[in-house]
Amino acid sequence: MHITQGQFSFLPALTDEQIKRQVKWALDHEWAVSVEYTDDPHPRNTYWEMHGHPMFDLRDPAGVMEEITACRLAFPSHYIRVMAFDSSEGWETPRMSFIVNRPDHEPGFRVERQEGPGRSLRYTVRSYAVERPEGQRY
Amino acid sequence: MNTAQSHVERRITLEGEGVQRVLERVNRELVGLAPVKARIGQIAALLMVDRARRELGLTTEPPTLHMSFTGNPGTGKTTMALRLAEILHELGYVRSSHVIAVTRDDLVGQYIGHTAPKTKEVIKRAMGGVLFIDEAYYLYRPENERDYGQESIEILLQAMENDRDDLVVIVAGYQDRMDRFFQSNPGLHSRIAHHIEFPDYSAEELLTVGDLLLEEQGYHFTEAGRQAFADYLERRMQQPHFSNARSVRNALDRFRLRQAMRLVEQGGSLGAEELAAIDAREVLASSVFGKASGR
Numbered sequence: 001m002h003i004t005q006g007q008f009s010f011l012p013a014l015t016d017e018q019i020k021r022q023v024k025w026a027l028d029h030e031w032a033v034s035v036e037y038t039d040d041p042h043p044r045n046t047y048w049e050m051h052g053h054p055m056f057d058l059r060d061p062a063g064v065m066e067e068i069t070a071c072r073l074a075f076p077s078h079y080i081r082v083m084a085f086d087s088s089e090g091w092e093t094p095r096m097s098f099i100v101n102r103p104d105h106e107p108g109f110r111v112e113r114q115e116g117p118g119r120s121l122r123y124t125v126r127s128y129a130v131e132r133p134e135g136q137r138y
Numbered sequence: 139m140n141t142a143q144s145h146v147e148r149r150i151t152l153e154g155e156g157v158q159r160v161l162e163r164v165n166r167e168l169v170g171l172a173p174v175k176a177r178i179g180q181i182a183a184l185l186m187v188d189r190a191r192r193e194l195g196l197t198t199e200p201p202t203l204h205m206s207f208t209g210n211p212g213t214g215k216t217t218m219a220l221r222l223a224e225i226l227h228e229l230g231y232v233r234s235s236h237v238i239a240v241t242r243d244d245l246v247g248q249y250i251g252h253t254a255p256k257t258k259e260v261i262k263r264a265m266g267g268v269l270f271i272d273e274a275y276y277l278y279r280p281e282n283e284r285d286y287g288q289e290s291i292e293i294l295l296q297a298m299e300n301d302r303d304d305l306v307v308i309v310a311g312y313q314d315r316m317d318r319f320f321q322s323n324p325g326l327h328s329r330i331a332h333h334i335e336f337p338d339y340s341a342e343e344l345l346t347v348g349d350l351l352l353e354e355q356g357y358h359f360t361e362a363g364r365q366a367f368a369d370y371l372e373r374r375m376q377q378p379h380f381s382n383a384r385s386v387r388n389a390l391d392r393f394r395l396r397q398a399m400r401l402v403e404q405g406g407s408l409g410a411e412e413l414a415a416i417d418a419r420e421v422l423a424s425s426v427f428g429k430a431s432g433r
Contacts, residue, residue: 053255059236060266062304067262 001108003041006081006097016065019082019100023061026084026096032056034085035067037078037101039137040130042109048081068100077103077138103138150193154186156228164221168214169350170343177334178222185229202331203231204298206274206320207310209336212384215310216272218336222308223268232306236267242276245290253286257293265304274309275319291323298329339382341371347383351390352416359416366421373426389424396420 004010014022026033033055036048051071055063064082071080080101083094107128114122129137161179168175184201191198203226207215220237227235240260247253261269271277279285298307309326311319313335320327339347345368352358359367370389374380397420401408
C-alpha cells in the first residue's frame with residue numbers, strides 16, 4: 001500500500017531534480033528546511049526523527065540535497081520526508097512536507113474493530129510493519 | 139569529410155556583457171591592484187572560453203576556482219571577493235552571487251564533536267555561492283595539538299574536493315602568515331588553483347582612494363585639503379599599523395568629525411559647498427602632524 005502523506009504523495013516519486021526545485025522554492029521563501037525519517041508512518045505519528053539539524057540561512061538546495069543523500073544512505077528503507085518551516089509571525093509552522101524516500105515494500109495498515117459496551121464499535125488502524133521491533137520493520 | 143564538416147561548423151561568440159560590466163565596475167571602484175585585476179580578467183576569460191567550449195560540445199573539465207588572496211590589511215581582499223562572486227555568478231559558475239564571509243570562530247567549535255557540524259553548517263550555507271574565509275591562518279594552531287582547527291580544515295578540504303560544482307572557497311590573510319599556514323597544510327595549498335597576491339597601495343593610489351571614498355559620501359577635498367591629505371598620507375604610511383585603504387577610510391571619518399565640529403563652532407548660515415568641503419584645517423589637525431614622529 002503506497003502511503004500518501006504530505007505533498008505530492010499521489011504522484012510518482014519525485015526525482016532528485018524535482019526535489020531540488022521544491023527545496024529551492026522553500027529556500028526562496030526563507031523557510032528553514034529539515035530532513036526527517038521514521039519507520040512508523042502511522043498517520044497520527046507527526047513527530048519523526050530529525051536527521052541532522054534544521055538548516056537555517058541556506059541559499060542553495062545543494063546543502064539540503066547532501067543531507068537527504070546522507071539520510072538515504074543511513075536509512076535506505078525508512079520513510080524520509082523533507083519539511084520546510086516558516087518562522088514568520090502568523091505562520092510559525094511547517095509550510096511544506098513531502099516524502100522523498102520510502103521502503104520498497106509497504107505492507108500498509110489494517111483496520112481493527114473493538115467491541116465496546118452496548119454493541120458499540122471502536123475502529124483503529126494498525127500498521128503491519130510496526131508489529132516488529134524498531135529497526136526491523138521495513 | 140573533415141573539411142566539409144569544418145565548413146558547416148557552428149560558430150559562437152564569447153558572451154560576456156555581464157562579466158564586462160562587473161569587470162568595469164571593479165576597475166572603477168578599486169583603485170590600483172593591477173596584477174590582481176589582470177589575474178581576475180584572465181580567470182574570467184578562461185571561464186568565458188570554457189562556457190563556449192561546452193556549448194560547442196568540446197570536452198571541458200570543470201575548472202577549480204578555489205582561490206587564496208594574500209596581502210596586507212586594507213588592500214581590497216574582501217571587496218574583491220564580493221566582486222568575484224558576481225563575476226562567477228554572471229558566468230554561471232556559481233548559482234547565486236552570495237558570499238558567506240567567515241572567520242575561525244564560525245568554523246571551529248569549542249569542544250570535541252562540535253567542530254564538524256559547525257563547519258558543515260557553514261559549508262551548507264555557502265553552497266551555490268562563495269565561501270570567504272578571512273584570516274584563514276588562524277584555523278591552524280601548531281602550538282596546540284588539541285586544537286580543533288585541523289578538523290575544520292580537513293572537512294573543508296573534503297568539501298573543496300567533492301562539492302567543487304557547488305562551492306567556491308576563497309581563503310584570505312596576510313602574506314607571511316598564509317605562507318606558513320600553507321606550508322603546514324600542503325593539501326590545502328594544492329587544492330587552491332589561484333594564489334593571488336594583493337600589493338600595497340602607493341601614496342598616489344591612496345589619494346585616489348580617498349577621493350573616491352569622499353565622493354561616495356557626498357564630500358570632496360578643497361584644493362588645500364587635498365594637498366594636506368597627500369602630506370598626511372606620506373607621514374601616515376611611515377607609521378606602524380598602517381592598513382592601506384582601511385586607514386584612509388578611518389582618516390576620512392575623523393576629518394568629517396572635525397569638519398562638523400568646525401562648522402558647529404563657526405555657526406551662521408552655511409551653503410552646500412561649505413557642508414561638503416573637507417579643508418586643510420581638518421587634515422592638519424591630525425596627530426601625525428603634531429608630534430614630530432609620535433604615534
